[in-house]
Amino acid sequence: MSILVLTESENGKLKKNAFEVVSYAKALANHQNTTVTALAINCDEPGELGNFGADKVLNTTLTFPYFDALIYSEIATQAVKQEGSNLVIISSSANAKYMAGILAAKLDAGYVSNVVDLPVFGAHTTVKRMAFSNKAFSHTTLHANMNVLGLSTNAFGAAENQVNAQVIEFQPNIPDQTMTQIDVSQTTGKASIADADIVVSAGRGLKGPENWGIIEEMAEVLGAATACSKPVSDMGWRPHSEHVGQTGKPVATNLYFAIGISGAIQHLAGINASKIKVVINTDPEAPFFKAADYGIVGDAFDVVPRLTEKLKALQIGSV
Amino acid sequence: MKILVCISNVPDTTSKINFIENDTKFDKQGVQFVINPNDEFGLTRAIWFKEQQGATVDVMHVGRSDADPTLRKALAIGADKALRIDTDATDGFVVANQIANFVKENPYDLIIAGRESIDYNGGMVPGMMASVLGYAFVNTCVGLKIDGKEAVAVREMDGGSETLKTQLPLIIGAQKGLVEETDLKIPNMRGIMQARQKPFEVIAAKDINANTTVSKFEKPEPKAHVKLIAADDLDQLIDLLQNEAKVL
């Protein structure tokens, strides 16, 4: 009845969210008096998961190095069956959300995404999750015997919890691939919006694509990802992949800088799960000031370069 | 090519979110409902296929008649037929299985659903349908080409994108990027008139129990006031971020 947690790796290296989902599973397991089994696919250091409380790691190496939602969910299903689990924990990454629905259907399980807290146990178990694009929470009651919980990024955090993880080579039956990857483009050397601790986001206040140098420089100094408001991507100033908000990518980072962004309701909805928000805007009436923790009323072209200089001295992004 | 586009009926993005009946129900009072934006990108691509390569486009909703105006809008934009499975869309599991049951008897080459709806943000419907039906599936789809039975789809990932080749039948989770914003269609008078003549079927639901139910909603705590920092005192901002917020 171990809790099964799916961990993610990239180029063999465990992702930050792997430690978070394992930490969450461990807290749950302690409460339920059970253990945590982590599934690691194409991972070079599966033993590291023991640092965050995984009692057992099922380790699988595939012949192809990339994520395949159908294959991964099949492997996870076999792991669940082997461990006799009735609770599966996954992250909120794009890959996790891609496979979650497939996995839940295979397991005939209830699936709750965007979970922000530990479940509350009782006659019926309920979990708190984000809904209405971060404008509200819903307390969702689980009715199935098998459940998959998708933990919202940064909602729980990673908590060190040293145990000696028993790493077991897991050899599931792998079905034939029905989809093949024919091309991949990775934004190399730069943090992604989903994984970055800090996101530097800019809007129409920047006036034109030629002015993004100051944003990129600030992001580089912070080791941050760059993002933008919807009109900025609609006008082609920045790629669509940088568009954040209700109809773009969700952001749940530790620190979000909004530069020259007014703070429309659709923008705020998508970024609200971020912990600390800093706004830099010439207009003191901009709605973003109502949603932010810290604000500077000022001109981005004056403030941002000076701020970048000061941040350089902290040597944050130099790792 | 037969295309099915799954449509969720959601509050307009500008809606104020409030709850009634002891925070157990969403307050629909004064709220304008629209086609879920992710579904609208998908519908627009479906109509592109219809116009450019020849296809029929059906739209499908699981829910009650209050969504009929939204389905009529989809017809006015260019869909050929509307289908509504008449039941409460209690959770994504119910929606996915209701549609999958219908599709088992009425197969499609391509099924498009939004990556997630902007109200409940469940994000499970397309994947569950794919699993139940055994169709290929590409989520967060930002590009799709179809040639005969072969499909090439671009999937947005965290920090990049990949191109996948597969065979129809296929389900995609649609989102922004699948079509340009300027491609989105506003219904014109002719489209609205034609929509009235188009078939609109209400289908009896199968008996499927929900795996999850919402017991209560909650609104986030009101935000504490923003701390304003003078534009010439950036050291203070850095100090606050390091020592008060502890995020640097």
Ligand SMILES: Cc1cc2nc3c(=O)[nH]c(=O)nc-3n(C[C@H](O)[C@H](O)[C@H](O)COP(=O)(O)OP(=O)(O)OC[C@H]3O[C@@H](n4cnc5c(N)ncnc54)[C@H](O)[C@@H]3O)c2cc1C
């Ligand atoms: C269905 C729908 C979905 C939407 N989804 C999204 C979404 O997902 N994400 C999103 O972002 N938007 C979304 N929008 C758009 C949203 O309503 C706003 O139009 C958009 O967020 C505004 O972008 P902005 O803040 O960059 O531009 P503006 O609103 O034009 O704001 C620019 C800001 O820059 C400030 N400024 C100007 N010059 C400077 C300067 N030199 N220094 C500092 N500040 C300066 C101005 O004071 C202003 O506040 C959506 C809209 C609709 C209808």
